[in-house]
Amino acid sequence: MNSGDNNKFLNIVAGLFLAGFSVYVLKELSSILIPFVMAIFIAFAFQPFYNLMLKKKIPSFLAITVILLIIIIIANIAGVFIVTGANSFADNFKLYEEKLIGIFNSVIISLDLSAEEASNFYNSLKISNLLKNESVTNFITGILTGFAGVFGDFILILFYVIFILSEFTSIKERVSRAFSKEKADKVSFTLDKIFEDVRTYITWKIILSLILGVLSGLVLFLFGSDFYFLWGFLIFLMHFIPSIGALIAIAFPSITMFLQFDNIFTPLIATIILIVLQNVIGNIIEPKVLGDNLNLSPLLLLLSLFMGGYIWGIIGMILSVPIVSIIKIIIKNFDSSKNIAILMSYKEEIIIENQTKN
Known part of the structure; x- marks a missing residue:
C-alpha cells in the first residue's frame, strides 16, 4: 500500500470516527441542543418582525421583549388546548375501544364464522394488542412527551432566542472589523444570502x-x-416530515372519525378533504414557494429521519429534514461545497442551474 492509499484510508477512518463522535455528542447533549435548534427556528421566524420594529426606531431590547411576550402567549394558548385535547383523548379511549369491538363483532356475524374461527380471526388481527391504550396512543404520547420536554426547557429556549436575535444586529459590525473592506463586503454578501x-x-x-x-x-x-385541535396540531407537526408525516397525520383523525360516526360518508368526505389539503399545500404551493430548498434526495430524507429519531427521538424526526435543508442552503452558497449540495439533491439540474447563475 503506497502513501496515497494510506492517506485515503486514514481520511476514511478519520471521517467515520468524526461522524460517530458527532452522533455521540448530539445524543449526549440533546437537552442543550434541542432547545437551541428550536430557538434558531423561532428566532428566524420572528426576524422579519424584529427588523421591522428596529426600522420603526423601537429599541432592540424592547423589540425582543415584545417578541418574547408573543412567544409566551402563543405557547400558553397552544399548551392549554393540547393538554386538554390529549386528556380528552385518553378519557374517551374506552368509547373507541367499545366501538372497535362492535365493528369486529359485526364482521364476525356477517362472515358467519364459528366460535373457533372467530377466535383465530381475532388473534390473526391482533385485536387484543390493538386495543391496549399503550399500543394505540404510543405515537401521540411520544410526540406530546417530546414537546412537553421542550416546553419544560421553555425558559432556556427564550434565553437562546434573546441572544440569537441580538446576533442578527451585531454580526455585520463584527465582520467589518475583522476583515478588510473588500473581504468584509464579500463575507457580508454571503452571510446575507445565507x-x-x-x-x-x-x-x-x-x-x-x-x-x-x-x-x-x-x-x-x-x-x-x-379532538379537532389535537389533530390539527399533529398535522402541523407532521408536515415537517415529508410523505410519511402526511400519512401519519391523516391516519389518526380518519380512524377516530370512522369509529366516532355511525355512517361512513362523514369521515370519508372529511378524509378526502384532508388529503386534498395535504396535496395542494405540500405538492403544489410549497414547491413553488421554497423551490430548490425542498429538492433533497429521498435516500437522504430517509436517513435523516432515522438518524434524527435515533439521536433526538420524535422531536429529532420532526426537526431532521428542516435541519438537512438548512445545511444544504448554507453549503450551496460556497463554491468549495456546491458539489456536496448537488449530491444532496434529487434533481441535480436545478442546483447546476443555480451554480451557473452564481
Missing part, C-alpha cells in the same frame, strides 16, 4: 405547516370530529 435563504425556508415552512394545521383542524371541527 440568512435570507434560511429565513425564507424556515418562515414559509412554518407558515405553510400552520396554514395546513389550521385548515385541517377547521375541517375536522366543521365535520364534528372529536
Whole structure:
C-alpha cells in the first residue's frame, strides 16, 4: 500500500470516527441542543418582525421583549388546548375501544364464522394488542412527551432566542472589523444570502405547516370530529416530515372519525378533504414557494429521519429534514461545497442551474 492509499484510508477512518463522535455528542447533549435548534427556528421566524420594529426606531431590547411576550402567549394558548385535547383523548379511549369491538363483532356475524374461527380471526388481527391504550396512543404520547420536554426547557429556549436575535444586529459590525473592506463586503454578501435563504425556508415552512394545521383542524371541527385541535396540531407537526408525516397525520383523525360516526360518508368526505389539503399545500404551493430548498434526495430524507429519531427521538424526526435543508442552503452558497449540495439533491439540474447563475 503506497502513501496515497494510506492517506485515503486514514481520511476514511478519520471521517467515520468524526461522524460517530458527532452522533455521540448530539445524543449526549440533546437537552442543550434541542432547545437551541428550536430557538434558531423561532428566532428566524420572528426576524422579519424584529427588523421591522428596529426600522420603526423601537429599541432592540424592547423589540425582543415584545417578541418574547408573543412567544409566551402563543405557547400558553397552544399548551392549554393540547393538554386538554390529549386528556380528552385518553378519557374517551374506552368509547373507541367499545366501538372497535362492535365493528369486529359485526364482521364476525356477517362472515358467519364459528366460535373457533372467530377466535383465530381475532388473534390473526391482533385485536387484543390493538386495543391496549399503550399500543394505540404510543405515537401521540411520544410526540406530546417530546414537546412537553421542550416546553419544560421553555425558559432556556427564550434565553437562546434573546441572544440569537441580538446576533442578527451585531454580526455585520463584527465582520467589518475583522476583515478588510473588500473581504468584509464579500463575507457580508454571503452571510446575507445565507440568512435570507434560511429565513425564507424556515418562515414559509412554518407558515405553510400552520396554514395546513389550521385548515385541517377547521375541517375536522366543521365535520364534528372529536379532538379537532389535537389533530390539527399533529398535522402541523407532521408536515415537517415529508410523505410519511402526511400519512401519519391523516391516519389518526380518519380512524377516530370512522369509529366516532355511525355512517361512513362523514369521515370519508372529511378524509378526502384532508388529503386534498395535504396535496395542494405540500405538492403544489410549497414547491413553488421554497423551490430548490425542498429538492433533497429521498435516500437522504430517509436517513435523516432515522438518524434524527435515533439521536433526538420524535422531536429529532420532526426537526431532521428542516435541519438537512438548512445545511444544504448554507453549503450551496460556497463554491468549495456546491458539489456536496448537488449530491444532496434529487434533481441535480436545478442546483447546476443555480451554480451557473452564481
